[in-house]
Amino acid sequence: MQATDYDIPGDFRHWDGDAAEDHIGPFFYRPVAGGIETAFRPRPHNCNSSGAVHGGVLMTFIDYTLCVAAVAGTDERVVTVSCNSEFIAAARPGALLIGRGEVIRRTGSLVFTRGTIEADGETVLTASAVVKRIRR
Numbered sequence: 001m002q003a004t005d006y007d008i009p010g011d012f013r014h015w016d017g018d019a020a021e022d023h024i025g026p027f028f029y030r031p032v033a034g035g036i037e038t039a040f041r042p043r044p045h046n047c048n049s050s051g052a053v054h055g056g057v058l059m060t061f062i063d064y065t066l067c068v069a070a071v072a073g074t075d076e077r078v079v080t081v082s083c084n085s086e087f088i089a090a091a092r093p094g095a096l097l098i099g100r101g102e103v104i105r106r107t108g109s110l111v112f113t114r115g116t117i118e119a120d121g122e123t124v125l126t127a128s129a130v131v132k133r134i135r136r
Contacts (some may be wrong), residue, residue, distance in 0.1 A: 003028045008039045008096065015068060023085050024060050029068045035102035035115075036069040042093050052090035053097075058125050061099060066129040069101030071110035078111065078132040085127040095119040109133055114131055 001022070003012040012028035021027050024046065028039045040061050048054045063083055068077050091097055101115035114128040 001026050001028075001077075003039065006041050008041060011128070012037075012039045017023060021060065021064050024057055025064075026059060027064045030067075031072070032100075035100060036065065036072070038065040038099035038101070040097045042091065042095065042097065042100070044093050047093050047122060049093060050090075053084040053124075056067050058087070058091065059083070059127075060115060060127055061097065062115060062127045063129065065099035065101040065115050065117070066113040066127065067131055069103055069115065070106075070129075070131045070133075071112050076136070078131040079134060081110070083129040085125055085126060087125055088123045089119075089125045091119040096123075097124065104128075 001016040004010045008028055012030045014028055025040050032038050042053045046053050046057045063080055067078050097117055097119050099115060101113055101119045104112040104114055111131045116123055117125040
């Protein structure tokens with residue numbers, strides 16, 4: 001999958017491995033100083049009956065953002081233990097949503113993260129999560 005096929009800047013990359021995220025999204029990421037940025041352009045099927053992007057879709061996108069931040073774009077695997085989200089504003093279909101995620105603390109088995117989702121420079125959602133590192 002190419003980001004440009006979804007009207008997302010070409011320096012974003014697709015992370016292969018999660019069919020659910022691809023079905024809802026797809027979502028894309030790029031490393032930035034201090035963490036990770038993610039991108040998603042929601043379509044009408046991502047919306048609720050009010051025409052705003054569904055809260056569950058936003059929670060899936062922030063979960064993706066925080067997990068990609070936790071693994072820093074590597075092939076390490078993680079699973080979400082907890083995710084706390086605060087909805088700040090509505091997002092509309094067609095808007096470019098930008099997620100930002102950072103690691104607060106990494107231990108041998110857990111990673112503590114926090115992040116935001118913005119649309120057109122306005123914060124839509126803030127969140128924090130704890131993810132478990134999966135040993136291979």
